[in-house]
Amino acid sequence: xxxxxxxxxxxxxxxxxxxxxxxxxxxxxxxxxxxxxxxxxxxxxxxxxxxxxxxxxxxxxxxxxxxxxxxxxxxxxxxxxxxxxxxxxxxxxxxxxxxxxxxxxxxxxxxxxxxxxxxxxxxxxxxxxxxxxxxxxxxxxxxxxxxxxxxxxxxxxxxxxxxxxxxxxxxxxxxxxxxxxxxxxxxxxxxxxxxxxxxxxxxxxxxxxxxxxxxxxxxxxxxxxxxxxxxxxxxxxxxxxxxxxxxxxxxxxxxxxxxxxxxxxxxxxxxxxxxxxxxxxxxxxxxxxxxxxxxxxxxxxxxxxxxxxxxxxxxxxxxxxxxxxxxxxxxxxxxxxxxxxxxxxxxxxxxxxxxxxxxxxxxxxxxxxxxxxxxxxxxxxxxxxxxxxxxxxxxxxxxxxxxxxxxxxxxxxxxxxxxxxxxxxxxxxxxxxxxxxxxxxxxxxxxxxxxxxxxxxxxxxxxxxxxxxxxxxxxxxxxxxxxx
Numbered sequence: 001x002x003x004x005x006x007x008x009x010x011x012x013x014x015x016x017x018x019x020x021x022x023x024x025x026x027x028x029x030x031x032x033x034x035x036x037x038x039x040x041x042x043x044x045x046x047x048x049x050x051x052x053x054x055x056x057x058x059x060x061x062x063x064x065x066x067x068x069x070x071x072x073x074x075x076x077x078x079x080x081x082x083x084x085x086x087x088x089x090x091x092x093x094x095x096x097x098x099x100x101x102x103x104x105x106x107x108x109x110x111x112x113x114x115x116x117x118x119x120x121x122x123x124x125x126x127x128x129x130x131x132x133x134x135x136x137x138x139x140x141x142x143x144x145x146x147x148x149x150x151x152x153x154x155x156x157x158x159x160x161x162x163x164x165x166x167x168x169x170x171x172x173x174x175x176x177x178x179x180x181x182x183x184x185x186x187x188x189x190x191x192x193x194x195x196x197x198x199x200x201x202x203x204x205x206x207x208x209x210x211x212x213x214x215x216x217x218x219x220x221x222x223x224x225x226x227x228x229x230x231x232x233x234x235x236x237x238x239x240x241x242x243x244x245x246x247x248x249x250x251x252x253x254x255x256x257x258x259x260x261x262x263x264x265x266x267x268x269x270x271x272x273x274x275x276x277x278x279x280x281x282x283x284x285x286x287x288x289x290x291x292x293x294x295x296x297x298x299x300x301x302x303x304x305x306x307x308x309x310x311x312x313x314x315x316x317x318x319x320x321x322x323x324x325x326x327x328x329x330x331x332x333x334x335x336x337x338x339x340x341x342x343x344x345x346x347x348x349x350x351x352x353x354x355x356x357x358x359x360x361x362x363x364x365x366x367x368x369x370x371x372x373x374x375x376x377x378x379x380x381x382x383x384x385x386x387x388x389x390x391x392x393x394x395x396x397x398x399x400x401x402x403x404x405x406x407x408x409x410x411x412x413x414x415x416x417x418x419x420x421x422x423x424x425x426x427x428x429x430x431x432x433x434x435x436x437x438x439x440x441x442x443x444x445x446x447x448x449x450x451x452x453x454x455x456x457x458x459x460x461x462x463x464x465x466x467x468x469x470x471x472x473x474x475x476x477x478x479x480x481x482x483x484x
Contacts, residue, residue, distance in 0.1 A: 027282060029289035032296075033232070034168060034224035036112060045106040045162075046122060048099075053125035055096045056132045063089050070135040073185035073192075074448055081142050090136045097133050101155055108162040113169050113229035115237070116254045123175040126163065130156050130182040137186055141193065150200050153190060156183040157207055164218040168225030170371055173218060177375050180214075184381045188447070191388045192464050198393060205389040208382050215379035215416075216299040219372060223292050226366055231288045234364065235281060238356075244269045244278045244349055247356045248331050251363060267337055269330070270346045278349055284357030288365070291316065295368055303416045304376040306438055309369040317365060320358040324348060327355055328362065373436055376416045377449075377456060380433040383413035384422055384458045387431050396465055397429040417456075430459035 041047045058064050066086050069077070080086065102108060110122060133156050141149035160183045163176035187204055190196060237255030239246055245268050249259035262268045272278050294312045298305035321328055326344030330337050337345070349355050390408045391397050400412035400421055412421035418434035423443055432443030433456040445457035 027286065029282075029285045032224055032227050032289035032292050034221065034228045036168065036228075038112070039107055039109045043105065043107055044109050045102050046108065046110070048106070049129075050122070050125070052096050052099060053129070056093060056125075056128050058089055060085070060089075067131050067135050070138055071131050071182060071185065072448065073188040074446065081139055086135075087139060090132070090139055093132055094136060097129075097136060097152070097155075100129055100133075102158065102162060108166050110163070110167065110172060113172075113225070113233075115233040115256070116230055117256050118229075120171060120175065123172070126159070127175070127178060127182075130159060130179050133159075134182055134186045138189060141190065146195075146197060146200060149190075150203065153183070153186050153204070154207055156186055157211075159183070161211065161214060164214055165221075167218065167222060169229055170222055170226050170366060172225075173222035173371065174374065176218065177378055180378045181381075184378060184385060187385050188381070188388075188458065191385060191392060192461060194464055196392060196464075201389050201392045205386060205393070208386050208389070211382060213302070215375050215382075216302050219375050220296050220299055222371070223295055223368065227288060227292045230366075231364070232285060235284055235288075235360070238279060238281075238360075242271055242278060244272070244356060247279055248359070251331075251356070251360050254364065267339065267342050269342065269349060272349050276350055277354075279356035280354040281357070283354045284360060287316070287357070287361055291361075291365065295372075302379075303414075304372050304436075305369075306417070306436075308372075309367070313365065313368060317362050320362050323352055324355060324359055324362065328359060331359055332363075379416050380422075380456050381449075381458070383416070384431045384433070384456075387413045387422060387424070388458060388460050391429065391460060392464070397424070397426045397460070399424070399426070423455075428459070429462060430457055432457040 058067070063086055066080055066083065070080060110120075111118075133152050137149045137152035137156070140152060156179075160176065160180035163172070163179055167173050167176045187208070190200075190204065234251075234255045238250050239259055241247065243261070245261050246259040249261070253259075291313055295305070295308065298308055298312075325348060326341060327348040330341060330345040352358075387400075387409075390403045393408050394403060394406060398406070400409065403409040404411065413431075414420065415422045415433045417436060418438050418440070422431045422433055423440060424431050425443060430443055430447075432445075434440045435455045436452060437454070439454070441454035443455045443457045445453055445455065445459075447457060447459050449456050449458075
């Protein structure tokens with residue numbers, strides 16, 4: 001899988017508004033670079049894992065489909081768990097899974113990124129590893145081997161943590177976030193089991209509590225990595241020329257193909273006047289770094305920075321787009337430009353600073369906010385699981401203040417999409433986040449949270465608790481209370 005060309009990012013920028021020599025002096029934008037120290041092959045766990053990955057791919061398409069079905073946190077098809085062929089295949093995969101963990105002398109490092117065309121050969125294999133381990137965890141639990149199932153769940157969490165902590169760009173972050181979802185979905189499945197022993201609940205709670213900075217640190221790392229291994233790489237590939245058409249051609253391919261001039265007979269832009277450089281590499285890198293720095297600063301608050309695209313990234317890009325005017329139209333239109341349009345574009349190049357660099361930023365700046373939403377969804381799930389596990393320790397649903405008074409929680413789990421703690425309902429036990437729009441819609445939903453539901457919701461069926469604890473003493477059966 002390679003990164004797609006980002007020309008369509010121009011839509012995301014406009015819609016919300018309806019010579020090269022390294023500088024000898026240290027440039028401020030360098031503070032945004034993500035350093036990388038290459039691991040030796042011997043220390044990188046992936047070196048040992050890669051020969052084992054093919055053994056986790058079933059030859060049977062039926063088993064492959066069953067594995068995917070078992071990746072849901074809500075599956076309850078007893079036939080799946082009891083299918084003899086699936087159970088035999090999982091039993092054969094179990095020794096392989098036991099080898100696919102980080103050893104004491106190992107670390108985890110994905111291959112280095114080298115621009116938008118970098119392939120990602122390990123991503124599918126790592127996801128398959130998490131899917132198979134999740135399926136084995138469930139069947140192991142239902143066989144009554146609870147400690148072994150717990151370890152499989154913790155191994156998936158450790159895999160997600162390792163990838164989130166070492167990824168270096170947006171696509172690797174999306175893949176790592178998918179592993180985190182599988183790990184958290186597995187824990188949610190466990191939380192819903194009626195025979196969940198208290199010691200296992202406490203161990204799961206502790207494992208999740210240790211990841212309180214995982215989401216924000218992963219986002220910061222990915223945004224810096226995107227600047228380092230995508231933005232800077234593409235900028236460095238732009239040709240050393242004052243020919244604006246060649247520069248635009250290179251931007252169009254994100255530096256992955258030799259730049260081409262307009263075809264013979266087609267109109268082209270004039271060379272800028274002496275003393276006017278169409279592309280200022282340092283200024284472009286600094287502007288890109290300033291954009292990333294704004295997001296990094298926002299992640300100091302462990303919540304999704306709703307609306308930052310509009311007030312920070314798009315605000316600057318809109319200014320560039322308005323400034324570029326005819327040049328932006330020339331660069332993005334499919335029709336052959338008229339002589340008048342050529343003259344207007346030439347005037348832009350001749351009179352504004354760094355026109356090509358600004359055009360590059362308008363076209364190629366990543367859409368950061370959807371990535372932030374994706375990661376904070378998992379963070380909301382992590383915090384909700386801590387709350388649900390607290391209910392399991394307590395033996396029944398309870399308010400945050402009651403759980404704190406009982407010593408089950410130190411503080412309420414906060415909603416990363418809203419103000420204050422996650423919402424809860426004690427009579428129809430569930431927790432929910434107000435979701436992407438920040439509006440509390442009542443927390444309806446069954447817990448799958450597919451797509452973009454109004455709220456992100458995690459119900460906990462009453463039969464997850466003992467019969468004696470299904471209804472708190474002194475409470476009326478028809479009373480319904482939601483705590484905000």
